[in-house]
Amino acid sequence: MSPPLLSVADLTKAYGGAVALDGVSIEVGAGEFFALLGPSGCGKTTLMRCIAGFETPDGGKLTLKGEDLAGVPPHRRPVNMMFQSYALFPHLNVFENVAFGLRRKGEKEDAIRARVSELLEMTQLAPLGARRINELSGGQRQRVALARALAPRPSLLLLDEPLGALDRKLREETQFQLKEIQRETRTSFIIVTHDQDEALALADRIAVMRAGRVEQIASPIDIYERPATRFVAGFVGETNFIDGVIARDGGAALATSFGRLPRAECALPEGARATLSVRPERIDISRQGEGIAGRVEDFVFRGEYTLLRVRVAPDVVLRVGAYDGRFTIGDAVKLTIAPDAGVLFAGEA
Ligand SMILES: Nc1ncnc2c1ncn2[C@@H]1O[C@H](COP(=O)(O)OP(=O)(O)OP(=O)(O)O)[C@@H](O)[C@H]1O
Ligand SMILES: [Mg+2]
Incomplete structure (x- = not known):
């Protein structure tokens, strides 16, 4: 078996006395769509922030492509994170929002134009490149945020509640697009969602978390049909x-x-x-x-x-x-x- 893209081993993190991660271990394969599911406050965002490098774990080890991530700053990790609020730049148009990460990396203008066009095409935003962010619908903003996060070709994309702000109908449509884009780009995704149906529909594997620990990691079918604990059985479905x-x-x-x-x-x-x-x-x-x-x-x-x-x-x-x-x-x-x-x-x- 090829080594996993990301390995999280026995990660711990506490804020003051409050334990947010209590020995979390997961492995995510190259090109895998991995979902984190669990009640509010169980440590999902904390885990993502540790992987992205915005948070320093107290203990445990993070390895990405065989490299120990300890001490590697966020911008040097082949990881990107898409926040729920999208954090788009309102003063820039769609094109420049997507180009942002590439410009910061100092890529050539031609390469930037080609890459941004490719992503706008993929996310069905091509006609909207010149629009300002405040002239977009919620679903369009979501796609700009996704395109921007994918632009620098991260090996791993972390998505914290990426569809949380969308209404149900749009959410379902966007789920399919997200899965398609993930397949097309062969990027590993770790998605956090409150919505169990979303995790069951999208993910290759799901980790169910509870109070800073992982209760079960398995395929959607196994999580649903063979829950390992009473908590998993009650939480999912x-x-x-x-x-x-x-x-x-x-x-x-x-x-x-x-x-x-x-x-x-x-x-x-x-x-x-x-x-x-x-x-x-x-x-x-x-x-x-x-x-x-x-x-x-x-x-x-x-x-x-x-x-x-x-x-x-x-x-x-x-x-x-x-x-x-x-x-x-x-x-x-x-x-x-x-x-x-x-x-x-x-x-x-
Ligand atoms: N910066 C912080 N300072 C203090 N406590 C924090 C901080 N960030 C998170 N916590 C605490 O750590 C625990 C885990 O928080 P986290 O944000 O990871 O949960 P979550 O699973 O993402 O929840 P939600 O589904 O509500 O987003 C919570 O008890 C939270 O209050
Ligand atoms: Mg969270």
Whole structure:
């Protein structure tokens, strides 16, 4: 395997007494689209600032293309960072904003013109080169910021909430463009986002962070379907947490207050407390037949499916995705959870 482009090893950083990074290790490959996901304050921006060189870590090691970054100033790192506020220059036009980094590097005028034109083309800004920043829409400004960040050909681009200021429709369109541009330029991207769907849609791999630590690094599918911890299961996507006790007579099962849920695989011993995390769409629902008896209490129409709240015990309500069949409040239903659906965690929440 070729060595990673970026290696972050056991990075720590505290502000006063507050720990922002508590031993973070990640590796990002050349050309990889990597996403950082986690609740507010978990250390995402701090990690990016350490990688870019705007912040000095207290401990750990950063290596980029095999070079130790300790002591290397930001402008000498083949890294660029795009801030959420974009930080564009209002007194310069679009062309000059994109050219900024190249001029600072002292590149020749011809080379600058060629590179800027190429980027304006790529970001669909070509007709707007002479415009001033305050004459642009939010989405256009976002693209100028992206073009400017890519202009000096960084090996690694850090994007902190790059689409945060855009409305939902524009955000979705821009996600595709971002992915396309990343592929075209073969630049490694590390993107920070609050939006899980965005991380799932864009990233080759996702790191889920919590309180200065990485809980899991995996592909979007694995993060969603095989969360390593209860926190990851709860943070990414919707899920049900079902508490119970392991029973091993006649095959492994989770014994719950509303019946036995057979499990295909279970490493936990008889009598152990456990929690099953199962996504709403992995619970099958029908009007009759075998299964867990429940009653529909509430539903939300979500377009391609309906999210139902189904009471299965006095103290347990499950969220169930119904893709067909019209269910309404008060309907008696039967639920089944396949023995291989969801993930079992030891202990209770
Ligand atoms: N310059 C600073 N001085 C003191 N504390 C800081 C500083 N920068 C960040 N912190 C603290 O470090 C922790 C991590 O902050 P960071 O900005 O990295 O979080 P984040 O994951 O980017 O959050 P958000 O999603 O809200 O942007 C927080 O508790 C924050 O208050
Ligand atoms: Mg942040």
